[in-house]
Amino acid sequence: MADVLKPERPVGIVGYGAYIPRYRLPAREIARIWRGTQEAEVLPVDQKSVPGPDEDTITMAIEAAENALMRAGIAPEVIRAVWIGSESHPYAVKPSGTIVAQALGITPNVSTADFEFACKAGTEAMQAGFGFVGGRMADYVLTIAMDTAQGRPGDALEYTAAAGGAAFVIGPAEHSLALLEGAFSYVTDTPDFFRRAHQLYPEHGHRFTGEPAYFHHIVHAAQKLMEGLQRRPPDYAAVVFHQPNTKFPFKVAKMLGFREEQVRTGLLAPFIGNTYAGASPLGLTAVLDLARPGDRILVVSFGSGAGSDALSFQVTERIEERRTRAPLTQTYIQRAKSIDYATYAKWRNKIVMH
Amino acid sequence: MMGIPGNWRLRKQRYQLAGTRCRDCGTIHFPPRQVCPRCKNRHLSDFKLSGKGTVYSYTTIYQTTPKFQFFVPYVVALIDLEEGPRITAQLTDVDPEAVTIGMPVEMVLRKISEQGERGLIHYGYKFRPRLR
CATH class of the missing domain: 3.40.47.10 (Thiolase/Chalcone synthase)
Known part of the structure; x- marks a missing residue:
């Protein structure tokens, strides 16, 4: 292996x-x-x-x-x-x-x-x-x-x-x-989602995005990392998966043997959606905001195309004084103003002006 | 409209609020100066402002040029920086009706404008209600 x-x-x-x-x-x-x-x-x-x-x-x-x-x-x-x-x-x-x-x-x-x-x-x-x-x-x-x-x-x-x-x-x-205990990357050519040059919006494979893409890559990256480090799901205080929606992270957690409580702290998608490249790293910040020294954290990203990076961390005592030096992730989540679709369309260049 | 060289020259002051400080009388200036306007000497050092301040006064813009139409309505304020200088800047991440004189604000770096779809994107300081 x-x-x-x-x-x-x-x-x-x-x-x-x-x-x-x-x-x-x-x-x-x-x-x-x-x-x-x-x-x-x-x-x-x-x-x-x-x-x-x-x-x-x-x-x-x-x-x-x-x-x-x-x-x-x-x-x-x-x-x-x-x-x-x-x-x-x-x-x-x-x-x-x-x-x-x-x-x-x-x-x-x-x-x-x-x-x-x-x-x-x-x-x-x-x-x-x-x-x-x-x-x-x-x-x-x-x-x-x-x-x-x-x-x-x-x-x-x-x-x-x-x-x-x-x-x-x-x-x-x-x-x-937080110390890096080890990492594992797992990549295959799986075209579940892509955007060609000069196109404004991506194309995606609908149901194809789940099983052969998200679940396959996350499960393999996570399993290979845990096997290599001789860790099991109960060793982790929290796990953060890529979060394109609310359902997928809970489902892949179950497939790997994690409990829902291990997923919840780092699952921000219900409140802010899918921040793409930002998603699992942002989830990690929410976990670090509440972590205690000694906690182990597993992060598994997923990128379409497709692949996953799994990262295993152990939190040190330095977390205690450093986390209060900058705004917590929850501060940004709670700083929220709802807008309507028309405002969104105007700001996000969806109105043709000529 | 300012071109590429002009934006390049101003990048430190626009990105980092880089001003000057008089080594003789201690006055802090923004934008940066060659000569201290208070004591008239040229003994100046670079000085990075903290970006913390309060709203001295403000106005809400409803009619603007096409370059800023996506921001309307927006607030332009006079801001008293903690270190002394008073500067003009756009406020962001705030509803115009929520702005008050004396409101604590902090600098953030945002898009100021774009030179059309093909041109340079101009970044620079704006201020928002204090979060950090």
């Missing part, structure tokens, strides 16, 4: 930060426009977060990263790489990382790159960060998972395609609030 991914130098998360925009679009408001209000309707989430008209992946990444740097308590200049995972980079050509690193005071002695792997672009950047620090190329790396996802009007994905994400300062284990 393939070995668990783990650098020789012990590494971990030194600081973390969340960001979720202020606005929410209730799922029933989308249903009102596109299918009428039906009796006993089952909607995938209660509401989704929507970026304000002056927000994008870059501005949101900056705020999450500021929070992560505040928790890490390190000077921006010691960060030697800024890697941003997203499927909604504002430019097709010009790295988001250049603007983010400049705004944070990290430039110019830094590597930056934008990562792309649908909803697992963020954990992909984290994996690279663990390797960069673990290989002693540098002591600190800033990785950011952020998205302002778009769903085609009237499509099933419009109910959930949301905005938000998280940032992590990756560093040496001796300064970490």
